[in-house]
Amino acid sequence: MIIVHHLNNSRSQRILWLLEELGLDYEIRKYQRDPKTMLAPPELKAVHPLGKSPVISDGDTVVAESGAIVEYLVKRYGKGRLAPAEDTPERLRWTYFLHFAEGSAMPPLLLKLIFDRIEHGPMPFFVRPIAGAIARKVKQDFILPNIRSQLDFLEGELNKSTWFAGEEFSAADIQMSFALEASSSRGGLDGKYPKLAAFLERIHARPAYQSALERGGKYELVK
Missing domain, CATH: 3.40.30.10 (Glutaredoxin)
Incomplete structure (x- = not known):
């Protein structure tokens, strides 16, 4: 079991x-x-x-x-x-997105979560202005541009095919789901990314997901 x-x-x-x-x-x-x-x-x-x-x-x-x-x-x-079948372009995409989900997509989202907490979390009043300014600067100059760049990339990938590894739903889509749900919740995935929004709607409607x-x-x- x-x-x-x-x-x-x-x-x-x-x-x-x-x-x-x-x-x-x-x-x-x-x-x-x-x-x-x-x-x-x-x-x-x-x-x-x-x-x-x-x-x-x-x-x-x-x-x-x-x-x-x-x-x-x-x-x-x-x-x-x-x-997808071995030794196909779809299998290579499948492997890529299995690794991309955690290797590239999640780190900036985790950093945003951490710096949001630094900016808004409890701390001595005399430290708050400095900590808040540093957190906002890091997010503005590094974290948010990286998240937007990744969302732009992923939106483009779903312009190429229905699912991340091709026209068939696969485990690559399951692996990518957490990063995209996190992006939708707190990382800027909004109406500017219709393909990604539609992807989330499709996976949330699947009986196995439910x-x-x-x-x-x-x-x-x-x-």
């Missing part, structure tokens, strides 16, 4: 979605973020030394990192589903 060690409002939601798309049986073990720090609870370190989610257990095999989990599940259980939400619980990245 596959066990998903599932943290609320996290990347592990898309692993539940992948398992629903594959029609696999699985068990969920739920963990809650610390309401003050928003970090994962220490209990997750009993599963994997870094104490982060997603992590899956499949018998004696433990796999961490979203991209690695996606590749493992698709290779072991996909039976040709949710991945089933994963029902099983995983509250997911605040979805507007």
Whole structure:
């Protein structure tokens, strides 16, 4: 039995979605973020030394990192589903977006979250003007331009094909979902990006996505 060690409002939601798309049986073990720090609870370190989610257990095999989990599940259980054929241009795009989602798309979104908290979070009154000015400058000159550049790039990619790896829905779209949901929630994905907005509408309407939400619980990245 596959066990998903599932943290609320996290990347592990898309692993539940992948398992629903594959029609696999699985068990969920739920963990809650610390309401003050928003970090994962220490209990997750009993599963994997870094104490982060997603992590899956499949018998004696433990796999961490979203991209690695996606590749493992698709290779072991996909039976040709949710991945283009090997040695095709679509497969290369599939591999690219599996890695792009975390390697390129997420870092500036995480930086924006951190600097938003610096700008608006509690601190001594005499520090606030300086900290706020630095946070706004970093966001204006570095973080927001990077996010806009990536959204422009992704909008263009969906002008080339219906889905990120081609005309067929695949695990690359599942992997990309978290970054785009985060962009929609707090990263500037708005009406200027109709292809990306339509992508989010399509994935949110999928029955497997809805089933994963029902099983995983509250997911605040979805507007």
